[in-house]
Amino acid sequence: xxxxxxxxxxxxxxxxxxxxxxxxxxxxxxxxxxxxxxxxxxxxxxxxxxxxxxxxxxxxxxxxxxxxxxxxxxxxxxxxxxxxxxxxxxxxxxxxxxxxxxxxxxxxxxxxxxxxxxxxxxxxxxxxxxxxxxxxxxxxxxxxxxxxxxxxxxxxxxxxxxxxxxxxxxxxxxxxxxxxxxxxxxxxxxxxxxxxxxxxxxxxxxxxxxxxxxxxxxxxxxxxxxxxxxxxxxxxxxxxxxxxxxxxxxxxxxxxxxxxxxxxxxxxxxxxxxxxxxxxxxxxxxxxxxxxxxxxxxxxxxxxxxxxxxxxxxxxxxxxxxxxxxxxxxxxxxxxxxxxxxxxxxxxxxxxxxxxxxxxxxxxxxxxxxxxxxxxxxxxxxxxxxxxxxxxxxxxx
Amino acid sequence: xxxxxxxxxxxxxxxxxxxxxxxxxxxxxxxxxxxxxxxxxxxxxxxxxxxxxxxxxxxxxxxxxxxxxxxxxxxxxxxxxxxxxxxxxxxxxxxxxxxxxxxxxxxxxxxxxxxxxxxxxxxxxxxxxxxxxxxxxxxxxxxxxxxxxxxxxxxxxxxxxxxxxxxxxxxxxxxxxxxxxxxxxxxxxxxxxxxxxxxxxxxxxxxxxxxxxxxxxxxxxxxxxxxxxxxxxxxxxxxxxxxxxxxxxxxxxxxxxxxxxxxxxxxxxxxxxxxxxxxxxxxxxxxxxxxxxxxxxxxxxxxxxxxxxxxxxxxxxxxxxxxxxxxxxxxxxxxxxxxxxxxxxxxxxxxxxxxxxxxxxxxxxxxxxxxxxxxxxxxxxxxxxxxxxxxxxxxxx
Numbered sequence: 114x115x116x117x118x119x120x121x122x123x124x125x126x127x128x129x130x131x132x133x134x135x136x137x138x139x140x141x142x143x144x145x146x147x148x149x150x151x152x153x154x155x156x157x158x159x160x161x162x163x164x165x166x167x168x169x170x171x172x173x174x175x176x177x178x179x180x181x182x183x184x185x186x187x188x189x190x191x192x193x194x195x196x197x198x199x200x201x202x203x204x205x206x207x208x209x210x211x212x213x214x215x216x217x218x219x220x221x222x223x224x225x226x227x228x229x230x231x232x233x234x235x236x237x238x239x240x241x242x243x244x245x246x247x248x249x250x251x252x253x254x255x256x257x258x259x260x261x262x263x264x265x266x267x268x269x270x271x272x273x274x275x276x277x278x279x280x281x282x283x284x285x286x287x288x289x290x291x292x293x294x295x296x297x298x299x300x301x302x303x304x305x306x307x308x309x310x311x312x313x314x315x316x317x318x319x320x321x322x323x324x325x326x327x328x329x330x331x332x333x334x335x336x337x338x339x340x341x342x343x344x345x346x347x348x349x350x351x352x353x354x355x356x357x358x359x360x361x362x363x364x365x366x367x368x369x370x371x372x373x374x375x376x377x378x379x380x381x382x383x384x385x386x387x388x389x390x391x392x393x394x395x396x397x398x399x400x401x402x403x404x405x406x407x408x409x410x411x412x413x414x415x416x417x418x419x420x421x422x423x424x425x426x427x428x429x430x431x432x433x434x435x436x437x438x439x440x441x442x443x444x445x446x447x448x449x450x451x452x453x454x455x456x457x458x459x460x461x462x463x464x465x466x467x468x469x470x471x472x473x474x475x476x477x478x479x480x481x482x483x484x485x486x487x488x489x490x491x492x493x494x495x496x497x498x499x500x501x502x503x504x505x506x507x508x509x510x
Numbered sequence: 511x512x513x514x515x516x517x518x519x520x521x522x523x524x525x526x527x528x529x530x531x532x533x534x535x536x537x538x539x540x541x542x543x544x545x546x547x548x549x550x551x552x553x554x555x556x557x558x559x560x561x562x563x564x565x566x567x568x569x570x571x572x573x574x575x576x577x578x579x580x581x582x583x584x585x586x587x588x589x590x591x592x593x594x595x596x597x598x599x600x601x602x603x604x605x606x607x608x609x610x611x612x613x614x615x616x617x618x619x620x621x622x623x624x625x626x627x628x629x630x631x632x633x634x635x636x637x638x639x640x641x642x643x644x645x646x647x648x649x650x651x652x653x654x655x656x657x658x659x660x661x662x663x664x665x666x667x668x669x670x671x672x673x674x675x676x677x678x679x680x681x682x683x684x685x686x687x688x689x690x691x692x693x694x695x696x697x698x699x700x701x702x703x704x705x706x707x708x709x710x711x712x713x714x715x716x717x718x719x720x721x722x723x724x725x726x727x728x729x730x731x732x733x734x735x736x737x738x739x740x741x742x743x744x745x746x747x748x749x750x751x752x753x754x755x756x757x758x759x760x761x762x763x764x765x766x767x768x769x770x771x772x773x774x775x776x777x778x779x780x781x782x783x784x785x786x787x788x789x790x791x792x793x794x795x796x797x798x799x800x801x802x803x804x805x806x807x808x809x810x811x812x813x814x815x816x817x818x819x820x821x822x823x824x825x826x827x828x829x830x831x832x833x834x835x836x837x838x839x840x841x842x843x844x845x846x847x848x849x850x851x852x853x854x855x856x857x858x859x860x861x862x863x864x865x866x867x868x869x870x871x872x873x874x875x876x877x878x879x880x881x882x883x884x885x886x887x888x889x890x891x892x893x894x895x896x897x898x899x900x901x902x903x904x905x906x907x
Contacts, residue, residue: 155743157805157806163743163805163806164742164743164808165742166742166743219678219679223676223678223679224676224678225675225676225678225679226674226675226676227676277623278622278623279620279621279622279623279624281616281620281621281622282616282620282622345561345562345563346552346560346561346563346879346880408554408560409554409560409874409875409876410874411561411874411876411879411880412874413811413814413816413864413865413873413874414810414811414814414873415873415874416873417810417811419810467810468810470867470868471867476810476811476812476813477806477807477808477809477810477812478806479806479808482743482808483743483808
């Protein structure tokens, strides 16, 4: 199938309306914590607050979202003020004395838990960078660049962070190069940084060389340092939605580099391989985990459908379609879009449920927790809206 | 309903036959690793080995099982030899230089991961103690007692183990007093230890004082050090099957202490409260997590049915019925027994599947992984068989 100009225009309007009229109002301005700063996000389906703790990942992501809307949609003061609340909370409460960030803090910013990886830091980089652009603050831009530098060290210097495993069976995950590519892309698109292009290229080379397996049409989630497959439960476990998120980071880079054909081909291969492995032909939707050899996965909830892989696959399929015109990507986009807005979207209170059983029943009513908040869904709606606004010829708005 | 003598005799035969004719043959002797010692247990439904790594918890539990069968069923040489294989592997490969044990090792015993809690150690204590009794080895008995002493230190001296959380919101779990009660009970019943009675009493006092909430009819999984409920996701999360495992440890202690009425009442209250909260009235079976206030649980797989809570509830309900004669426990026992042997038991290859969706469909075909192996199911069948053999008047065997 193909998407007509009318269909693309309708999708553009749909994503815009969902973002501004359904997703954002679920969270803001109500979630802004007027007393302590930051955001109160652990909400039930109807907006009831279930827990007033703060997940540092999500504090950064929410600040990024508000600053990004200010930068790219329109300069609404409430978005700038909202972003500032999160930035202040991050800077005042979420850093440990060693420069690392916490993972989980109380409402008033006391630390509950620090983890042995640095995703809190990468989300703070994109929040600081977007807020620096929105506010024009050189101080914030400096902080973003300094923290990005630390993230590069954590990602590349062995032993910087406490390891979770011994060195008997060394392994590396695709998550680090992926998150660093996206962090660098965000930094480049907001305040700019001379390191970004070179590092993005290096991380894409690493993904292609070590994680993308053309012979078996697969993107691995974890490999040995030399890229070989580790034939144990963890090494065999695939995360198709995550790999497809990586695919669109690569496609986004291809688009930035004037439709670089090599990067386009790489992003499309990653998408193709993991759609084949992740799409549930029986019930629809993206299965969470798969085994590279089709063996049983160790994780017992492996066949659940999580919200965020669907956001990533909606972006990846639309981006691949817009960039290549290949009809299969329109077909896949329509399939995953229809599945997601039918099964995840809460038509009563807005936003999406996070977790479905394989057959599409919601497993919990929660809209926000340590891992879910205003990020993947609004990012998808924002990204697809902007992509279509830049790409469709029939510009009605 | 009530169980007739005939019904109890039939159950006794059923558990014995399942243990010796269905569960044990799935694992042994095939799982014994003739090359490196220990056991190869990460098996698919048909016995195919999916991963040759070794989970230290399960190595200890399997050695305990074989030595316990030798001690209590009959002195089969293959059980003694099989136990020795696991004991040798534990002693030669599973201890770090600091005296702590690993969690996950390779087939040949190289360490992959060490965790910040000491369950590997408690399972090694019961394995060493049972093997010491079986073999008559004083050296093994000394090792069991020495390691039990270390476990008491880990359980009671703050700061012995690296904490996972900061001290901003101190919490303690019911898991530590529970596992220590059971470890001490096993030690006492095999080689004896003068510390056991006093420590068991202390841990039961702690559970009753801090975790059992009569006003709201609940057993908490985690509380503040003073026993107060922590009103956040983790603090509100209940694990009914785990609490009911605790209930039968208390009932077992009551039985050991000549049907101590106070302990009997405590065990029955724990069982009553958590049956009410954990039994799935719609589909049957024990739900994995619940929220103390009926709010949504953060864990997305919260409504799955795991095999081991069913083993614990089968033991607890039968023990409560045998000890009290209260008909409701026979009703509950029949319900959970029927649910479990209908839904978990693999009628083709024997043993049980580990993980069902709420509606009873198996989520993965795996029989063994980092957490599942020859322990909860054979322990249940062994315990119930022996309990009925000691309790029923019509002794046909």
